[in-house]
Amino acid sequence: MIWDEIRLLVSGVVLGAELMALYDLLRVYRFAVRHSWFWVGMEDLIYWIIAGFAVFYLLYLQNDGALRWFVIATVLSAMAVYDRIISFNFRKLLKKAVKWFKMKEI
16 A cells, blocks of 8 residues: 555656656747747646646546545645756756857857
8 A cells, every 4th residue: 555655656756747847848949939928828828737637647547536635746846846956957058058049140
């Protein structure tokens, strides 16, 4: 029984990291293709709908669909840690790349 809980916890951490990696890809897309705030909002809405379905799909597969708040908290915590460590450095690198490409255009 405890191994199932640990597996569920680890799956939540992995899912949180995967969701933030997906959001990083969305950031790359936004840097590559500029668009209005409306479309940025629509992209975020679609992303969060997908993220919600992913979390509940995880719960459905590994926990017979029972709502476990610690899994949701784990996914959100993993997303926050990923954002503060990996995405923060990725955004800095992305901004430098954008500046470099702008300098090369001139």
